[in-house]
Amino acid sequence: MNNLNIYKEKLRESxxxxxxxxxxxCEALFSPKETFHFTINDLSKIIEEKLxxxxxxxxxxxxxxxxxxxxxxxxxxxxxxKSYFDTNTGTHSHFFDIKNKELIDxxxxxxxxxxxxxxxxxxxxxxxIINVESx
Amino acid sequence: MNNLNIYKEKLRESxxxxxxxxxxxCEALFSPKETFHFTINDLSKIIEEKLxxxxxxxxxxxxxxxxxxxxxxxxxxxxxxKSYFDTNTGTHSHFFDIKNKELIDxxxxxxxxxxxxxxxxxxxxxxxIINVESx
DNA sequence: CAAGTAGTTTAGAATAATTATAAAGTAATT
DNA sequence: AATTACTTTATAATTATTCTAAACTACTTG
Numbered sequence: 001m002n003n004l005n006i007y008k009e010k011l012r013e014s015x016x017x018x019x020x021x022x023x024x025x026c027e028a029l030f031s032p033k034e035t036f037h038f039t040i041n042d043l044s045k046i047i048e049e050k051l052x053x054x055x056x057x058x059x060x061x062x063x064x065x066x067x068x069x070x071x072x073x074x075x076x077x078x079x080x081x082k083s084y085f086d087t088n089t090g091t092h093s094h095f096f097d098i099k100n101k102e103l104i105d106x107x108x109x110x111x112x113x114x115x116x117x118x119x120x121x122x123x124x125x126x127x128x129i130i131n132v133e134s135x
Numbered sequence: 136m137n138n139l140n141i142y143k144e145k146l147r148e149s150x151x152x153x154x155x156x157x158x159x160x161c162e163a164l165f166s167p168k169e170t171f172h173f174t175i176n177d178l179s180k181i182i183e184e185k186l187x188x189x190x191x192x193x194x195x196x197x198x199x200x201x202x203x204x205x206x207x208x209x210x211x212x213x214x215x216x217k218s219y220f221d222t223n224t225g226t227h228s229h230f231f232d233i234k235n236k237e238l239i240d241x242x243x244x245x246x247x248x249x250x251x252x253x254x255x256x257x258x259x260x261x262x263x264i265i266n267v268e269s270x
Numbered sequence: 271c272a273a274g275t276a277g278t279t280t281a282g283a284a285t286a287a288t289t290a291t292a293a294a295g296t297a298a299t300t
Numbered sequence: 301a302a303t304t305a306c307t308t309t310a311t312a313a314t315t316a317t318t319c320t321a322a323a324c325t326a327c328t329t330g
Contacts (some may be wrong), residue, residue, distance in 0.1 A: 017326060018276065040316085056280045061317070063164045080210075081288085082316070095252060104253060111263070112245040117230060121267040124233065128246070128263050132256040152297060152309065175287080191309045196288070216317085217287070 014070040024053045025063045034054035037103045093128040149205040159188045160198045170223035172238045188253060228263040
């Protein structure tokens with residue numbers, strides 16, 4: 001129930017001190033029951049509008065990147081004009097609606113055969129994005 | 136042998152007049168025997184250094200986008216800081232070396248099962264990117 | 271618990287890729 | 301050859317992101 005300690009733990013794990021601003025970011029990211037996708041701007045707005053705290057963009061960027069580096073967030077590369085993040089850090093794949101720029105989580109999609117990587121390189125992870133559009 | 140007409144055809148197909156600048160862009164893109172990956176900046180440098188023509192960035196952007204729209208180029212979304220394009224327009228997948236930001240074409244990777252898209256949406260295409268790193 | 275110090279926040283500047291603009295130039299049509 | 305419509309270009313504008321340095325705050329230690 002007391003998420004506060006969980007947030008502090010995540011921050012500490014990420015090498016960050018628990019400050020008022022960072023705890024608000026945690027609340028926005030980790031208190032919802034459902035995972036979700038967001039851009040830095042989305043997150044910034046959520047915090048301002050729902051949590052009534054105006055945090056400078058630099059802080060939001062820094063914190064999100066620290067969480068990403070520590071595995072508390074994932075980045076999903078689907079557009080070149082903006083970065084998208086996912087609070088669902090489990091292995092999974094995505095539908096991406098090209099028009100609405102909407103992401104939908106799906107279970108991990110397995111490959112029939114995994115190709116051999118070039119010599120000297122090893123596979124780190126595999127991204128599968130199924131692009132869809134309204135018919 | 137006379138690629139010129141092929142270039143003109145591609146330009147016409149893309150709704151563009153064959154100008155000196157655009158023909159140089161075609162030469163850079165379509166004369167190499169092997170397909171390749173590039174950013175706008177790469178392409179711009181190739182044209183300047185190898186083809187000895189300085190073309191304004193706006194023209195390069197416009198032409199590349201027209202070719203992309205017409206299927207003569209593909210965009211590969213692997214990084215959020217830059218757009219990558221591929222002169223290989225066939226269906227295929229990629230290895231992506233995270234460190235060097237190097238792309239390597241591979242045959243299309245098939246999925247074990249293709250998930251059902253959300254109702255009202257249909258699958259347009261599937262991107263598979265296998266991220267690798269030097270070991 | 272009062273410093274001290276090490277990490278933090280912030281506004282605003284800097285950077286970088288991309289897109290928009292509008293004047294001067296060029297291809298195509300007549 | 302003249303007209304028209306499309307192009308190129310330099311430059312400005314835009315947008316996301318990163319940097320910076322001064323003001324601020326958490327944490328440690330005496």
